[in-house]
Amino acid sequence: MLVLRADPWMPEYGMGFDAPLGADGPEAVADPFVETRDWSSPRSPGPPDPGPLWFVDGVRRVDLRLLADDGDRRVPGLFGSFAVGSVRCDRRAAFGDHEVGRAIVLGGGVRAEAVEAPLAGGRVRFAPSTVPGEEPDAPLLGLQELMRRAEGATAARLAAEEGTLVLADGPLTFHGASAAPVVGVVKRTARRYLGPEHEALVGRLGPGQRTPLFSLGEDERVRRYSWYARLVPLRLPWHDHAGIVRCEVRVGIGEPGHVAALADRVSALLPTFAGRPTDPRAPQNLAPVGGLEAWLRHRMGHPGLVRRALTDWLRGREG
Amino acid sequence: MEVTSEPVGMVLGTEDATPLTFWVGVAPDAYLQLDDAVIVETSVPGRGPLRISGIVQDVRARHEGAQFDSDVFLVDRGVLPVETAVAAQVVATRFEPEILVPPMPGLPARRARGAERDEALYFDQMARRVPAGLSRDGEPVFLDLDFLDGSRGAHVNISGISGVATKTSYAMFLLYSLFHSPVLGGYRTNTKAIVFNVKGEDLLWLDTPNARIVDDDRAAYELLDLPAGPFESVGLWAPPRGTAGPAVPHVEGRGEGVTAYYWTVRDFVREKYLRFLFAEAEDERSQIADLVARVEAVLDRECEDDPTNDATVVHVGGGVVEPIGDFDQLCELIAREVDQDGSPWRGRVSDATVAAFLRRLDAGRFRVRGLIRGRDAEDPARHRIDWGASQVTVVDIHTLHDRAKRFVTGVVIKRLFDDKERMGRREPLTFLVLDELNRYAPREGWSPIKEVLLDVAERGRSLGMILIGAEQTASEVERRVIANSAFRVVGRLDTAEAARGEYGFLPAVTRSRAAILKPGSMILQQPHIPVPIQVRFPFPSWATRADEAAAPPGDVFDAFRGD
Numbered sequence: 001m002l003v004l005r006a007d008p009w010m011p012e013y014g015m016g017f018d019a020p021l022g023a024d025g026p027e028a029v030a031d032p033f034v035e036t037r038d039w040s041s042p043r044s045p046g047p048p049d050p051g052p053l054w055f056v057d058g059v060r061r062v063d064l065r066l067l068a069d070d071g072d073r074r075v076p077g078l079f080g081s082f083a084v085g086s087v088r089c090d091r092r093a094a095f096g097d098h099e100v101g102r103a104i105v106l107g108g109g110v111r112a113e114a115v116e117a118p119l120a121g122g123r124v125r126f127a128p129s130t131v132p133g134e135e136p137d138a139p140l141l142g143l144q145e146l147m148r149r150a151e152g153a154t155a156a157r158l159a160a161e162e163g164t165l166v167l168a169d170g171p172l173t174f175h176g177a178s179a180a181p182v183v184g185v186v187k188r189t190a191r192r193y194l195g196p197e198h199e200a201l202v203g204r205l206g207p208g209q210r211t212p213l214f215s216l217g218e219d220e221r222v223r224r225y226s227w228y229a230r231l232v233p234l235r236l237p238w239h240d241h242a243g244i245v246r247c248e249v250r251v252g253i254g255e256p257g258h259v260a261a262l263a264d265r266v267s268a269l270l271p272t273f274a275g276r277p278t279d280p281r282a283p284q285n286l287a288p289v290g291g292l293e294a295w296l297r298h299r300m301g302h303p304g305l306v307r308r309a310l311t312d313w314l315r316g317r318e319g
Numbered sequence: 320m321e322v323t324s325e326p327v328g329m330v331l332g333t334e335d336a337t338p339l340t341f342w343v344g345v346a347p348d349a350y351l352q353l354d355d356a357v358i359v360e361t362s363v364p365g366r367g368p369l370r371i372s373g374i375v376q377d378v379r380a381r382h383e384g385a386q387f388d389s390d391v392f393l394v395d396r397g398v399l400p401v402e403t404a405v406a407a408q409v410v411a412t413r414f415e416p417e418i419l420v421p422p423m424p425g426l427p428a429r430r431a432r433g434a435e436r437d438e439a440l441y442f443d444q445m446a447r448r449v450p451a452g453l454s455r456d457g458e459p460v461f462l463d464l465d466f467l468d469g470s471r472g473a474h475v476n477i478s479g480i481s482g483v484a485t486k487t488s489y490a491m492f493l494l495y496s497l498f499h500s501p502v503l504g505g506y507r508t509n510t511k512a513i514v515f516n517v518k519g520e521d522l523l524w525l526d527t528p529n530a531r532i533v534d535d536d537r538a539a540y541e542l543l544d545l546p547a548g549p550f551e552s553v554g555l556w557a558p559p560r561g562t563a564g565p566a567v568p569h570v571e572g573r574g575e576g577v578t579a580y581y582w583t584v585r586d587f588v589r590e591k592y593l594r595f596l597f598a599e600a601e602d603e604r605s606q607i608a609d610l611v612a613r614v615e616a617v618l619d620r621e622c623e624d625d626p627t628n629d630a631t632v633v634h635v636g637g638g639v640v641e642p643i644g645d646f647d648q649l650c651e652l653i654a655r656e657v658d659q660d661g662s663p664w665r666g667r668v669s670d671a672t673v674a675a676f677l678r679r680l681d682a683g684r685f686r687v688r689g690l691i692r693g694r695d696a697e698d699p700a701r702h703r704i705d706w707g708a709s710q711v712t713v714v715d716i717h718t719l720h721d722r723a724k725r726f727v728t729g730v731v732i733k734r735l736f737d738d739k740e741r742m743g744r745r746e747p748l749t750f751l752v753l754d755e756l757n758r759y760a761p762r763e764g765w766s767p768i769k770e771v772l773l774d775v776a777e778r779g780r781s782l783g784m785i786l787i788g789a790e791q792t793a794s795e796v797e798r799r800v801i802a803n804s805a806f807r808v809v810g811r812l813d814t815a816e817a818a819r820g821e822y823g824f825l826p827a828v829t830r831s832r833a834a835i836l837k838p839g840s841m842i843l844q845q846p847h848i849p850v851p852i853q854v855r856f857p858f859p860s861w862a863t864r865a866d867e868a869a870a871p872p873g874d875v876f877d878a879f880r881g882d
Contacts, residue, residue: 093400273398278387287398291384295400 332424452854479810
């Protein structure tokens, strides 16, 4: 019989398991034997150690898309807003500091001047930014990069405090040394790093369990240790990669034995924070992160008002 | 002590602010509770500063950022970060000056204290204010005598479930407050109150201090600027025990200080009390009522005062002189005359009406026999209820049969009303406290007592006769009696009853509150203030039972005080 399994994400958010299929081997080079050669059974850490930890995440939004004519050149651009913040979980969950940034991002290396548009008795300021690409999506990637950088800065600031643990949403953006470990938690499986014989273990993980460590990246500066962990029990009708996240830490953080202990702790903690079933990207979008995203989106201001302020400003500029 | 208003939050922008109602976001380090007075100051373009005062009607707290009911468990486990927001709904009571604009979101709101609280609740506009209890935050609440004494309004109506609503206790507290505060000024001594005691012997101890009162209660009286003691001047009246012989008051708990009351046959004839023997509510003004009026008139005309006895009369009719020595003889005379075909007593009413009349006369005379006395009455003047002698006159009717209760209340209220009418001026006032209004002034039907009560309700205001009426269910009381009450008070209400139109003055939240009111708390609606407020009145400082009437506490504790 043909076996059919569903992906739990709401379709408009894509799919938790988003990696190209069909190819025989992994697309990216990974070394699966940094911790052990034994990939026959999952690693089962002990009970979770609560202790203080931080979740870091950011959200972004395109407020208005642009076409910029610079003499004969025409490049794509946008006005965008992003917000980055954190949640501290230490028996209670509380919002930490947050930061809202706004930028006018143009493609093709073209840079605008900073824009200050009057809004609600005050002004909103869009800082100039540019990306080299001229494809329609290039400014969006530029905005994304601004947000990722702000996330990295926040993670670095929080990780300066010893005795804590920072879980940053998405792939690692901060690769420097820090007092406390920074772990990237990746929701979406966009690439396959393991060969079929190792990847099979991912489908057999139970909640709180993980795969052995593997290492990623060739450039020494961005080399990471990584592992897969499961958030919620495997249940029909979902496929066996539902509820899986991939975690990564920079290699410089310590010896594989030290990293394995950290991976155990994180993997044991994660099921506690699994996303609410009501989250469109449940369970991978962790509950504190989901809460933080809604809170941050709110802090970017009402999109309609920002958009109107920008169109008014554009009209006033030439009118 | 200098009291100043303290900041508590700011006007919300996520809920519409209107001139009538707005929401205040409560700051994390502050609180607002129901009935708190709130003040917001703003400035109106071109008009200058404006102060909006209001009263907290509802307070809510919620998790912001939580979408689902189950989120609260995640929050508790420290998984989901949320913010807790507290907001209070304020109903505006006053605008100074009167510019009806909403307060702008973001304006700071303060809990009104001292003079600002007085302004929010209009206490500053009350020239003569009567302490009416304490608000939820323990501050005095007043009512405006102008609306009670007839100058601008009159009457109080109290509704609530028996037993828990403490209607009578609140009515007595209001009387106490009136008589023991300086508000009545020079009229204080001559202002009178007549109270009907309908349940137990609760009101037969008004003149005795309450031995169970504690320091907290005394502090409450002190806050209200009232002494904590018994009523100063009380007259206690009870029906006589038995139907003949010496008139000994029919009371159990109290041995002395109570006088038995009755009326004489002559009073009955001259003052036309017969109608009050026929006091059940009728479908409408029936034939019987006409017959009763006719008999009353003929009786008065054909009976002459007995020269040998103050209490009796002599019937002179058809050349026969017949002494009427007691109430039974009077009833027999009436029965005999009415039963005769073609008698002038009877007029042109049908046999069926006469039969109904006689049936009721028979039933009634048996119930009131002891209350109307003839030859055997000793010193009838001493047993006639004399409300001039004391400030508060308690008329006990709780031992009487329903028919006799109606007779006594009917007769007393009628006499009172006639007295006031004769006096022809409002002051000094007379207060009438009557529970079970639904029995005496029911919504449906007509009765002679209802007629008198309607007179009181509608004309009492100008005559200075003030009704403090109470009932379980306002929906069963004549509309005009309730509509004429300037003050509406509600104790614990049955939820079904609270949903009725009679309580339309209570906003929805307040209606729900009425279902959980504790004894000793009432919701007071007064003409000045657009929102009803909950008041707590102190434990009675007069005894309400024999065991509360123990020796004055001073004597007991003096020994411990030493020097």
